[in-house]
Each structure stands twice: as C-alpha cells, then as structure tokens.
Amino acid sequence: MSDGCVLVVEDDVLIALDLVEYLEEFGQRVCGTAASVDQAIALADEHRPKLVLMDVRLKGQRDGVDAATEIYNRYRTPVIFITGSREPQTVRRIQEDHPAAVLFKPIYSHELKRVLEEILARG
C-alpha cells in the first residue's frame, strides 16, 4: 500500500490541495498535481503512479477523459474520475473509459477513503 504514488489531476489549486491532503491523511504518497492533460501525461510518464485521481473538466481543449485514456493505454493505471456534473452525456463518456470509480463533487472524506481502499485492494 505504501508502494507507488497517487497522481492528482485537477486544474483548481484549492480543490487539488484538498484532495492531496485527503490522500496524505489516508497515508498515500502523492506524486504531484497536474492542471492539464499534457502535464498529467508527463507526470504519469515520470512517476508511473499506481492510481490517478482525475477531474473531468480541465484547462485546455482536451479534458480528463482524454488524459485518462492516454494514461490507461500506456500503463493500465486505474483512474478515479471526479466530476461536478451528473449530466448523462458526461457520465456516458466516463463509463466508456474504463473508470475504476466515479465520484461526484462534493467529495466526502469517507467516500473517497472507501473507494481508494477498494481499488488498491484489487491490486
């Protein structure tokens, strides 16, 4: 459980910080936070994270789904999607992208912890 790190992809600094603190609270090591798709892929290449926390809405043309596809294709890394929208269109797009889990904002500590432990337990 202590092996490997978790990559946080979230373009909003305060939300990212909150997530990072949650993860640290749960005893996870965070490789870094990325605010864009390119940054996310670069960090993934660099750290080979064991898990990615991916916000769907990101800065730039492409979104979190694109980044997740790219990372999953390269490293088969599990991705937890975080979205503020329950729009069927968005949800469908996420479902097509092998999500390990989908969390809707606001993120609650217990929920995040439970999902995290489930996925990491899966190996």
Added chain:
Amino acid sequence: MPESEIREEPTVEAGREPQRPRLWQEPRAILMALVVASSVIVAAAWGIVGFSDYWETLDEAKTQTRNIASLLEEHALRTIEASDLAVLRVRDYAATVGMATLVSSQTAWRRFADMAQNLPQLGSLWIIDAEGRVVTSSLQQGPLPGSYADRDYFKAHRGGASFFVGERLVGRATGKPFFSISRPYWSPDGSFAGIVVAAIHVEYFTNFYRTLNLGPRSVVGIFRRDGAVLALEPGSLVAPGTRFAGLSQAPQAMTRSRTFVGRLPVDDVERIVTVRELEAPLIVSASISRQAALDDWRARLLRNGMFAAAALLAIGGLAVLGFRSLGREARASLALRHAKDELAERVEQRTGQLRESNASLRETVRHRDLLLQEVYHRVKNNLQLLDSVLSIQSRRLTTPEAGSVVADFRRRIQALGLVHGQLMKAQDLATFPVSAFLSELCENLEKSSGAAERGIAIESASDDMPVNLDFAIPVGLLVTELVSNAVKHAFSGADGGRVRVSLRHRSDDRIILTVADDGLGFPRDGVDRETSSIGMRIIDGLVAQLEGQMDIRMEGGTVVQITMPKPEFAK
C-alpha cells in the same frame, strides 16, 4: 423562448409575365371582330335591300305601265266606239231621210249637226259624196268647195274599207289637231255613194293623258297600226305626221301587250314601255322614264344609306368608347400588376428582415443562455472552492466543536452549490424538478452528516413539482438544517435509523414539507446548545421567508412539518 418561425408564403414570382391570352380571348380582338362583323352586316343589309328594291321598283314600274296601258285601251275603245256610233247614226239618218233632204232641209241638217254636239271628243261630222266633194258638215250647212278624193281615207273607202282611222291633222277652221274616223255609205242600189267622217279632238286624248300624271319624262300615246301618231302626251316631243315604225309587232288581234325597257324614237331617254295593240287598228302605249321610276328607289336607297351610316357611326362611336375603356382597363391591370409585384417585393424584404432579426434574437437568447449557464457554473465552482478551503481549514482545527461548526457550514454551502448545479441542467435555466433536487440533497446529506457511517438512512419522496432558485434555496437550507439536527440528536449510538424527507403539493394548493425521524426525540437541551441554537434561528428565519408555519410533534420519532403557500411561479 419559443422559436417563432416565419412561415414562407408562396409569393408571386417577381417579373414573371402572366400568360398572354390567345387572340380570340383578347378583348380588343373580340371587340374589333364585333365592329367589323356588325359593319359588314349593316353594309350588306343596305346593299341587299337596295338591290332587291331596285328590281321591285322596276317591276312595279312595269306593272304600272301595263295597268295604264289597259286603261288607255279602255279609254280609246270607248272614245272611238262612241264616235263610230255617231257616224253610224248619221249614216242611218241619211239613209232614212235621204241625202238630198239632209243637205237641203234646215231641220234635217240641224239634227245632223246636233249629233256632233253630243260627244265632247267629237269636233265635227262631215259627209263627202262619191266624187270626193263635201256635201255638208256639222260646222256649216251646205257643200264646200274642193275635192277630198285624193285623201287616203276616201281612197280606202272607195276601195271597200268599211272603217278607217285617219292621220292626225290640224283643222283649217279651228286650228286644233284632230284625227278622223270614217265609214262609207251607199246608194239604194248598193253602189258607193260617199263617206261619213268624224273629226276627233286630239286634245280629248291629251287632256286625259295629262291627268294620268305618270311622272317626269313619261310618255303616253295612241297610234295607228302603221305607227302614225294620233295623240301623244307630251305633244311637244313629236312633229305632226310622225310615224313610229315597228310599233306593231303582232299579227292582227294577236298578243296584244308587251312591256320592255328601251328608247322611244322621240328622244334618248330610257323608258319602261308597255305597247298594247287593240282590236281596232290602234295601238296605245304608256311609258315611264326609267330614271324617274328609279328616283324613288334612289331616295329610299339614300335614306336607308343614311340609316346605315348612322348605325355605322354609332357602332364606330361605341367601338371607340370600348377601345378606350379596354385601354384604361389594360393600364389599370398593368398598374395593379406592378403594385402586386411591389407588394411581393416588400413582403419578401420584410420577411427577410424578420428572419434576420429572428436569427439575431435567437443568437442573443443563445448568448444569454450560455452566459447564465456560465454564471451558474462559476457560482457552483466558487462554492466548491469555498468548500475545499473549509475542508483544508477543518483539518487544522483542534476541538470537535469547531469541527462541527465547520461541518454545518460546509453542508449549507453544499446545499447552495446543489441548487446551482440543478439550475445548470435546467432546460429553461430557471426551474427544475424539486423531487430530483431533494433526492440528490438527501444523498449528499447522508454522506456529509455522517449518517451513512452510523447506519442512518435518509430517504426522500416528493411530488414532482418545478421550483426555482428563490424557492429551492430556502427549502434546501431548511432540509439541510432539519436533517442535520435529526442525525445529530435523534439517534443514540450506532443502532441506525431512518430520516424521511418529503415535499407534497396538497390539493388546497399548499405545500407541506415534512422531515420525520424514527429516533428518540428532539432533546431541546442537548449538548450542542450553541450550534443547535444557531440552527434553530436559521430554521425560524427560513420558515418565515417561506411564509410557512412549523409544526413539531412526536409520532414514533420527531415529525417536523412546515406548511407554506405554493410559490407563485410553480406550474
């Protein structure tokens, strides 16, 4: 914003010429044909009537000359017969009294002379002896000198003729024209003894002929069979002793009447002539000038021609009016067509303008919608940021009370964020179904209030009613407070439990919001006095804002029921 479509009307194709009518459908052509046809009919009627009238007039003139000729025959025969009767009476008388007595006796002569006086046509009676000497005459008793033996009538009788008509002569004594008829008389032994001659006034005939009044250049006459003129009206046409050769064409007492158009040997005038040959060796003839006869016809032709001309003028006038009217109509219809084209063009323009302004309106509305959506999103996002900040902040707190305060605060902020999330999804960007909102809110509250960890279920069952921001925010906050209170105070330990949230639209148009738990009750004097009193004040404020009344009762737990009027916007 309902999209109002401008319906495309089928407009008149600009510049399209209407189909030209066929020639026989063209009013001008029809009118022209009418004018020509009626003119031809009028002219033809005039011509045909004139033509047949011409022949009828000539026929009438022929009939007239025939009738006149009959009358002339009647007149001539009576006149001659009466005169002949006088001659016969003289002869009988002479035979009775003896010629010597008749000549010498005053009384006998007087009787003889009286015989000449009785007939108006008779000028005088003469008795001539076998030697051609005048024995006596009704004019003067006693013989006259001179011999008449060489006269054709004397010769004729001496040759055996029983009746003779003499030529036209002029009386030596009277100076008046006459012609004679004569008969022979015989001695008792049967030998030729002389002749009795009657002189007949030509005037008797010409006066009668003049009364016939046959019109200008008409000629009426009586002739001997050999064509010698006896009486002719007008008399000035011929010199005495003239003969009309070839007048008699029929053998004796045969076809007696013929009518023809030709010239008499008196002048160059063409006449309609009837020549009638009598049983007596006489011929009568009546003739009318062809020109004169046709004068009436000509007058009628002229009169009819004037009528026809008047009719043609009227037709022409009407035609001119008709053509003018058609011209006006054509101009009017052209103007109408122009007006229509112009109208169509304007409609087209206006439609285009409307379409443009509609499109721009739609664009404006779309922009407004995007902007509104963006605003909702930003508000929601900012509330999330605020929530994250509070989350970060709460990790650094040291007392559970402070943690509880921040948690309350975060739940309120999350409720507000949820309202904006619903608005973002709303079709009209203003209203959303209250059931979906409360269901999501309860789901969130289950996690954020720690109910889930303690096995407390928060259930939601509401009527599907659209609500807007003004209603959803106080209701959302109210539910947040009431559910939080219930989770905090109604349950002890980790036995689990249930909180039910419902919003009902009652038939009396009032809204009932109910938050009911199956816990132990509402401990007013709980440990968390400070926070719950803030909560209660918020609840009271929100109920007042919703113009509602709150009712709390114990019923297998705590039941909080708020009755409020239906928000005005709700459908």
